[in-house]
Every structure is written in C-alpha cells, then in structure tokens.
Amino acid sequence: MNAKVHKLLITPIKFCVLNSKLWIEFLTLLSQELSMEHFVVSARKYRPQTFKDVVGQQAITNTLLNAIENNHLAQALLFTGPRGVGKTTCARILAKMINSDGSETGDEDFAFNIFELDAASNNSVDDIRNLTDQVRIPPQVGKYKVYIIDEVHMLSQAAFNAFLKTLEEPPKHCIFILATTEKHKIIPTILSRCQIFDFKRITVKDAKEYLKYIAEEQAIKADDDALHIIAQKADGAMRDALSIFDRVVSFSGKNLTRQAVTENLNVLDYETYFESTDLILENKIPDLLLQFNNTLSKGFDGHHYIAGLASHFRDLLVSKTPETIELLEVGDQTKEKYLKQSKKTSQEFLMQGINLANDCDLKYKTSKNQRLLVELCLMQLASITFDGEKKNSKHYIIPASYFKNKGITPIPVNIPKPKENSNVASAELKEEKLKISTASKTSNIEAFQVKEPPKIVLKQETKRTSGLSLSSIRAKKEHLIKQMDVVIDEEDLPKEAFTENELISTWNNYIEEIRKKGKHNLASILSIDTPKVTKTTINLVFPNETNKIEVERQQYDLLSYIRKSLNNYEISLSITINEVMEKQYAYSTIEKFEKLKEKNANIDLLRKAFDLDV
Structure with missing residues (x-):
C-alpha cells in the first residue's frame, strides 16, 4: 500500500473531517490504490478450471470424467507428456472434482485435501x-x-523402492497423481502400479484458437497469421504459447501484427521463403545470394534458413494435391499464397529441392565453411530448372557435312505416295524402292571399298611389368579381358598348312628381332624351350609361373608375327609349367659347373690345370 495512504489512515478521523482538503486527498489516493491491479501472466490467469477448458486433450478429459461419474477411478494415476500441455492442471481439476458433492461454493478449492510435492527437491x-x-x-x-x-x-532409486508398497495398496481415502515429462526414467515396477495417461502436444490449430479467445478477452486486435506464428513457435506447449503472447503484447501493444511478431520473436517470415522460391524459379542466382546475405545480416542463422526453405518446399508439395492441403498448418491468407506459388512449381522440382536442402541441413554442422555450403545449395537449387544451351544427344540428325567429309554423296529419295485400291501403284512403288536400294548399295561400295587384305587389329602393351610384381598379377587379369578386345575384320581368314620346322624357323627369327629391339629378357625366356606343334596349337613348357606370365603378356605381338609369317590365323599358344624343369634350373654351384661342363668339356681341364675348387 502507498505510504501516504497508510499515513492518512492512521490520522485521527476527527482531524480528517475538520480538514476537508486532507480528506479529499485521502479519498483520491485510496481510489487510485484500489483501481491498480497486479499483473498476472496469461498462463496463470487463464489456467483452466474445468475439464471443458483444457485445450487439445479431449480424449484424456473425457476418460477422467467418465471414470468419476461411474466411480471407476484408479488410486494411482500417471500423467506423462511434453511440457506445458496440461498435466498439472488436469491433476488439480481432478483432485477438486472428486472432493466436490455439489454443495460447495464456487471458490472452494479443497486446499486441505490436495497436497502437491515437487519430486525435484x-x-x-x-x-x-x-x-x-x-x-x-x-x-x-x-x-x-x-x-x-x-x-x-x-526420485532416487531408493525413494522409488520406498514408495512401491504405499503406491500398490494405498488407503481408500487416498489417490496419487504422478506427473512427469520423461516416462522412460521411471522404473517398471512403478509404471505397472499406475494407470497411465499420455498427454499429446497441442496442435497449432488448437493453440491458435485459444490465443484468439484470449486476445478477444483482453480487447487485443491480432492478425490470424500473427497468432499462427506464435502457436507454431510454441512447439506444442500451451504454456509457452501464452508466455510468447504476453511478450509480444508488451512489445506491440493492443495491435498484434505479423510483422511485429516476426520481429520480436526473431523468426523468418513466410515472405522470405516465397521470395527465395521465386528467385530460384527465375534462375536469378545473384539476387538469391544477395537475399541470403541480407537474411544473415539480420542475425538469422544459415542453418535456420536452409531448414526453413526445405519446410517451405514441403508445404508447396502438400499444396499441389487437394487431399493433402489439410497438412498445411498456416493461416488462410498464407494458404492462398502457397496455393498460388505451388502452381508455378513442378513435383520433380520440389522433390529435388527438398533433397538438396535436406542434404545441406545434414552437412551444416560438420562443415567448416557453412556459408559457402548454403550458397552452393542455393546455386544448385536455382540451376534445377535452368536449361541454358543443353542439347539432348539421344535423338539427333546427321548433318550433310558429315557425309561430305567422308566422301559420300547423299542420294535424294522421292517416294511417290501409293494410290488407294491400285495394284499398279503398288508395283511402281516396289520398283522405285528396288532402284533406290541398288543405287544405295553401289554408292556404299564405291565409298567403302576395301583396298587392303583382311587383318587382325591388335592392341599392344606399352608398359613392361616384372613378373614378380603386383602389377604383373593385375596384368594377368587384364590379359583375360584383352583377349576379348581382338577385332577381326573378316571371318574368312587364311588357314594355310605349315610344318614344325617352319614354325621353329619363324620362332627363332622372332627371337632375333626382339633381341635387336632390346627385349633380352623375353628373348631368353622364349629360348628356354623349343616349340612343339599339335595341329595349330604351339605348345611350350617353362620352369616357373613368372616366365609364363611374361610370355602371355607379349603373346599378341608373338602370335601376330607367326600368323602373318605362316599365313595361318588359327595358330594359338598353350603354355604349361614343368616343376622338374624348374628344379633343374634352380641349381647350386656344383650343378652350375656340371651344366657348363656339358656345354664345354674344356672347363674341367681348366679346373684341373689350375687346381681350382668348385
């Protein structure tokens, strides 16, 4: 109370009556004091007093009402759900209703029968x-x-265990109502003793309707879109929606507009995304980047922007089908804008746009250059509908210049239209087609006349690889693939007969040629064994796998040389490995000496003459 009013109250009444001026001042101050009301937040002022006032929980409130009327109420109830959806409010209304018999006054709250315990403390x-x-x-x-x-x-684990017996068998006059936002943290033995009620989030539509009711009660003029933004920002919590409503009213006064709400709540307006989508559809990348820069300069986060753009594309996709328009949780004015812009977009564009925006949203937190990531996503979005000068290469017409470069003169074709019901016209048409076919074949023969004998196009290996390296193993696999790359010009190839002596002579000539080219390693390998012929197959025996791989890598040049020399294109190569032969070549020092002595017996005389040890 005002100190001056308190001082006047303790002033003797007689003095006040005698001093009329002081008496008038006292009455004025007292009326002002009584007229001043203490501000109460909307979350407390408009807290529901009955189940009918509870917003968005009709299923639970109807169940509790029927349980009370039918005397079928459990003694242990568990109210669970997100914050601000009415758990504690419903518990208080229930506690008041079960103690009421109809004879109480309206302000009776049964405070002596209701005990609230905060388990957090x-x-x-x-x-x-x-x-x-x-x-x-x-x-x-x-x-x-x-x-x-x-x-x-x-509650602690020990407290839960101490509460179990009382919760299972409480006295007849006692009812427990437990409330929590995290049901998964309650032990199963408690859950099994309670009747569980799951409270759901308040929908945007229900929250907006309740805010509209409160605005009318307080004589506040509020736009439908403004209330929708507040309800959407609350994220399903009615208490949060009322707190945001009080904050916005304090900011804008009695006139609640969409612009004031977006400015106070620091949320991106729908207009930002409508404008962004228009720029994307028009392929205006510079203007789109400038708009994004302007959005960042207002203090908004790039992550928030790109996530909102993905949601905007989703709303546009929902707006394209009449059956799914109900999923669009926006005001009536904004819904018309969505329907108008959805007609400009295709379903393929929206699906690809949602995919790109969602991918950017997932990569945003791990990106080191987050702004560049969003800008790159925006440029990709603006390029979805950009054709430029792209051409479809699947269907094309060969220009006349192509035939001129090839030395081919196109023949103009004039096919007369057949007359109806006329056999003569059909005969003329067949004769004309025959002439065209003959002329076309003659032109093709002249243009593509074969001047060289049939040959085999062979692909040569340009890089040499050691047989002991990992690349040689890969080369062996490539060899199997390259065997399918041989292109044969003609099917009728020469197959002249040849003798084994002719083959050996050609084989030795090839070894001399490659030795002159510096391929000493391959020449020495080919000299290990004398080739033997079985029909048209050349059989070779090598001491180890390394020699086999090396020859197989070079067999294209080898077979090409032999086939041309012997004029037989059916000649093939077969290589086997003889382990005994391999052991023979993996000799010791004495075996080396014996091998040299076989080639030149004078080596043994040299050893004896100089008394040398092996």
Whole structure:
C-alpha cells in the first residue's frame, strides 16, 4: 500500500473531517490504490478450471470424467507428456472434482485435501517416508486426500523402492497423481502400479484458437497469421504459447501484427521463403545470394534458413494435391499464397529441392565453411530448372557435312505416295524402292571399298611389368579381358598348312628381332624351350609361373608375327609349367659347373690345370 495512504489512515478521523482538503486527498489516493491491479501472466490467469477448458486433450478429459461419474477411478494415476500441455492442471481439476458433492461454493478449492510435492527437491527416502506417514490420516473435509507428485522421475532409486508398497495398496481415502515429462526414467515396477495417461502436444490449430479467445478477452486486435506464428513457435506447449503472447503484447501493444511478431520473436517470415522460391524459379542466382546475405545480416542463422526453405518446399508439395492441403498448418491468407506459388512449381522440382536442402541441413554442422555450403545449395537449387544451351544427344540428325567429309554423296529419295485400291501403284512403288536400294548399295561400295587384305587389329602393351610384381598379377587379369578386345575384320581368314620346322624357323627369327629391339629378357625366356606343334596349337613348357606370365603378356605381338609369317590365323599358344624343369634350373654351384661342363668339356681341364675348387 502507498505510504501516504497508510499515513492518512492512521490520522485521527476527527482531524480528517475538520480538514476537508486532507480528506479529499485521502479519498483520491485510496481510489487510485484500489483501481491498480497486479499483473498476472496469461498462463496463470487463464489456467483452466474445468475439464471443458483444457485445450487439445479431449480424449484424456473425457476418460477422467467418465471414470468419476461411474466411480471407476484408479488410486494411482500417471500423467506423462511434453511440457506445458496440461498435466498439472488436469491433476488439480481432478483432485477438486472428486472432493466436490455439489454443495460447495464456487471458490472452494479443497486446499486441505490436495497436497502437491515437487519430486525435484523432495527426492530422498525420508521425504517419501513423511509422505507415507501423512497418507494414513483420513481427510477432515471431503472424501479424498489427493497427492500430486510433480516431476516424479527425479526420485532416487531408493525413494522409488520406498514408495512401491504405499503406491500398490494405498488407503481408500487416498489417490496419487504422478506427473512427469520423461516416462522412460521411471522404473517398471512403478509404471505397472499406475494407470497411465499420455498427454499429446497441442496442435497449432488448437493453440491458435485459444490465443484468439484470449486476445478477444483482453480487447487485443491480432492478425490470424500473427497468432499462427506464435502457436507454431510454441512447439506444442500451451504454456509457452501464452508466455510468447504476453511478450509480444508488451512489445506491440493492443495491435498484434505479423510483422511485429516476426520481429520480436526473431523468426523468418513466410515472405522470405516465397521470395527465395521465386528467385530460384527465375534462375536469378545473384539476387538469391544477395537475399541470403541480407537474411544473415539480420542475425538469422544459415542453418535456420536452409531448414526453413526445405519446410517451405514441403508445404508447396502438400499444396499441389487437394487431399493433402489439410497438412498445411498456416493461416488462410498464407494458404492462398502457397496455393498460388505451388502452381508455378513442378513435383520433380520440389522433390529435388527438398533433397538438396535436406542434404545441406545434414552437412551444416560438420562443415567448416557453412556459408559457402548454403550458397552452393542455393546455386544448385536455382540451376534445377535452368536449361541454358543443353542439347539432348539421344535423338539427333546427321548433318550433310558429315557425309561430305567422308566422301559420300547423299542420294535424294522421292517416294511417290501409293494410290488407294491400285495394284499398279503398288508395283511402281516396289520398283522405285528396288532402284533406290541398288543405287544405295553401289554408292556404299564405291565409298567403302576395301583396298587392303583382311587383318587382325591388335592392341599392344606399352608398359613392361616384372613378373614378380603386383602389377604383373593385375596384368594377368587384364590379359583375360584383352583377349576379348581382338577385332577381326573378316571371318574368312587364311588357314594355310605349315610344318614344325617352319614354325621353329619363324620362332627363332622372332627371337632375333626382339633381341635387336632390346627385349633380352623375353628373348631368353622364349629360348628356354623349343616349340612343339599339335595341329595349330604351339605348345611350350617353362620352369616357373613368372616366365609364363611374361610370355602371355607379349603373346599378341608373338602370335601376330607367326600368323602373318605362316599365313595361318588359327595358330594359338598353350603354355604349361614343368616343376622338374624348374628344379633343374634352380641349381647350386656344383650343378652350375656340371651344366657348363656339358656345354664345354674344356672347363674341367681348366679346373684341373689350375687346381681350382668348385
């Protein structure tokens, strides 16, 4: 109370009556004091007093009403759900209703029968023991003692265990109502003893309608889109929606506009995304980047922008089908804008746009250059519908210049139209087609006359690889693939007969040629064994796998040389490995000496003459 009013109150009445001026001042100050009201936030001022006032929980409130009317109410209830959806409010309304018999006054709240316990600060075993001691005492007024334990998941493990017996078999006059936002943290033994009610999030539509009711109660003029943004920002919590409503009203006064709400809540307006989509559809990449820069300069996050753009594309996709328009949670004015812009976009564009924006959203947190990531995504979005000078290469017409470069003169074709019901016209048409076919064949023969004998186009290996390296193993695999790359010009190839002596002579000539080219390693390998012929197959035996791989890598040149020399294109190569032969070549020092002595017996005389050791 005002100190001056308090001072006037303790002033003797007689003095006030004698001093009329002081008396008038007293009455004026007292009226001003009484007219001043303490501000109460909307979340408390408009807290529901009955189940009918609860927003968005009709299924739960109807169930509780029927349970009360039919005397079928459980003694342990668990209210679970997200914050601000009415769990504690419903618990208080229920506690008041079960104690009411119709003879009470309107302001009766049964405070002596309702006990609220905050489990966040009273979570020990001693707190639960004090609770169980109070439960035994019956109520003095009303029928039931109701214990509302809020945030029950905060109880300790020992407190839960101490509460089990009382919760399972409470006295007849006692009802427990547990409330929590995290049901998964409650032990199963508690859950099994309770009747569980799952509260759902408040829909945007329900929250907007309730905010509209409150705005009318407070004589506030509010735009439909403004209330929708507040309801959407609350994310399903009615208490949050009312808190945001009070904040915005304090900012803008009695006139609540969409612009004031977006400015105060620091949210991106729908107009930003409508403008961005228009720029994307028009392929205006510079203007799109400038708009994104302007958005960042206002303090918005790039992650928020690109996530909102993906949601905007989703809303446009929903707007394209009449059956899914109900999924569009926006105001009526904004819905018309969505329907108008959805007609400009195709379903393929929206699906690809959602994919690109969502991919950018996932990569945003791990990106080191987040702005560049969003700008790149915007440029890709603006390029979806950009054709430029791209041409479809699947269907094309060969220009006349192509034939001129090839030395081919196109023949103009004039096919007369057949006359109806005329055999003569059909005969003339067949004769004309025959002439065209003959002329076309003659032209093709002249243009593509074969001047060289048939040959085999062979692909040569340009890089040499050691047989012991990893690349040689890869080369062996490539060899199997390259065997299919041989292109044969003609099917009728020469197959002249030849003798084994002719083959050996050609074989030795090839070894001399490659030795002159510096391929000493291959020449020495080919000299290891004398080739033997079985029909048209050349059989070779090598001491190890390395020699085989090396020859197989070079067999194209070898076979080409032999086939041309012997004029037989059916000649093939077969290589086997003889382990005994390999062992023979892996000799010791004495074996080397014996091998040299076979080639030149004078080596043994040299050893004896100089008394040398092997």
